Amino acid sequence: MTNRNDSLFLRALRREPTERTPIWLMRQAGRYLPEYRATRARAGSFLDLAGNPELACEVTLQPIERYGFDASILFSDILILPHAMGLGLGFAPGEGPYFERPLTGPADIDALPMPDPLDDTGFVMQAVRLIRDGLPDQTPLIGFAGSPWTVATYMIEGRSSKDFARAKQLLLAEPEAAHRLMNHLADATAAYLSAQVEAGADALMVFDSWGGVLSPRLYREFSLASQQRIVDQVREKHPATPIILFGKGCGQHLELLADTGCEGLGVDWTMDLSEARARVGHRVALQGNLDPAVMLTSPEIVAAEARRVLESFGDGPGHIFNLGHGITPAVDPDNVTVLVETVRAASARQDA
Template sequence: MTSSSSIKDSLFMKALRREPTERRPMWLMRQAGRYLPEYRATRAKAGSFLKLAGNPELACEVTLQPIERYGFDAAILFSDILILPHAMGLGLGFQAGEGPYFERPVRTPDDVAALPTPDPKDDTGYVMEAVRLIRRDLPEGTPLIGFAGSPWTVATYMIEGRSSKDFANAKKLLLGAPEAAHQLMNHLADTTADYLAAQVEAGADALMIFDSWGGALSPTLYRDYSLASQQRIVDRLKERCPDTPLILFGKGCGQHLELLADTGCQGLGVDWTMDLSEARERVGHRVALQGNLDPAVLLTSPEIIQAETRRVLDSFGDGPGHIFNLGHGITPEVPPEHVEVLVETVRSRTF
């Protein structure tokens, strides 16, 4: 069992508090994934992605795999951003080559009004059990990150019924039925806050919200729906888990960095479309920054990986408050040995 003091003094947690560390802490989004042969073996044993995510013992196993292989400075719970709508009875499934889909999408105000409120300890109890198992089995001093999708990002899948390129149905709801859209965002924000607070109670040391599709919205719609719903979550978590740091990650949301920093979160994930030097200049010392190597770099060569990794480190510059990560999730085609090159390059940089 890891002591709370060793977690608090970990490189990852110190960086989130913008305290000096002897080297940059690092972890990777989607670090437990298909690029690892051991993950593929466990997933084959489970039978499907959803069965893997729904089995606490196997979810624990794959969460620990990249920690055992690379010794990352933080683990992230193996789960999915669509667990909450799945618990609401929308019929989540995964189609090979197509991604997630819902059998019963939410399209009308009546659909929104009919959504139930899942109990995080009952309807998603398997997630909390996975958190407990991971927390028990992680190496001493390794923090565990719990997570959820942002209300807007989760809503796009609920409304469209599957992945989308233009989010036409979702935007139609925001623009054509704003009252129902706000009701949906508030419902998702409140259930997400409950879900994340339950992860903390089960053993998560930090939290992260993934807003994968915030960049698809106009500035007005972003502020009114995506940002407002994330703010609602931040406010509720500050009341319930005031000592648990929260990282907000918005893909394609560089124009909104200052607004995100003003929410009261402790860290901001930055995608690869912005230099960290610019992000740091814009948010100052309000938050830690996490990122932001383009995942495609890991498909190249060791020499390019080293050069691009150093470029990211140099872009942030010296001083505290940086957690090295990718600008989005690691892709399945990445050779595991390329991740080793990345890890060694980051760890060789002291400051």
């Protein structure tokens, strides 16, 4: 098989029968792999690694070469786009990302430029092209971006936050400015994702890591609406490219997310897939949802919990096995081997 359209991953996204459940992992190119750490050391910094197309390609291919995952995901960062808007992205050791020039009010929002995907983030598109050339022909490549709300939290807070007080304050006290920011980010993200498709991405994913911290009203008005805007714009330009929406802590909004017209929903580990499937039916594929903490345990527990996730989804098409969030740095790579082998053996079907 050399046609990616017939790959297990893309067929599962279309809710078509598959011989077994496809598997890939969020952050599968990452610090749990010794080969990644070696490349990262050569790069000098995370930003230098993400900004170097050849090295980004190298680390993207590493987990495919080691495990043969059923899909690959571009190695990059959700904050590349605001970095291209001039906010000055940096990474503090042990603390994570920060912006040198965070947004302080409506005037800063209105002054944000609209990045050109090919000029301002051209290194990402070059990485996509190199990865596509380096992947096995049958392995789909996933492009991605952060949701406007999630990206905005970093732009407003300046770094990661425990309570998102400043970001929420903007939504509540300056809703018109907040809408302008969400629309600006949605438009920039749609153009960025479309450029990834044109460079060679076979599917797209939007990560809404902090959607779950919002009240239902604010979630609908700002996070969900901006994701809908992205789906609509990408769908207009690339109707055949499937989109997966992943919202951490967003289980209560599954039906609304399914209504966006996306092909798949990432589900975190706080909800059984059986419940998620009962609520959205056959409208979308479901991706997930093993608790990443399971990967820190024994091979026996990893295998048992993987089978539990498969049993929770049940029979029928439309499941892509993944973690409920990204794999963590302390995971033993051998446990990933156990996970992949267990999912493939336990989900093998004779009637697909």
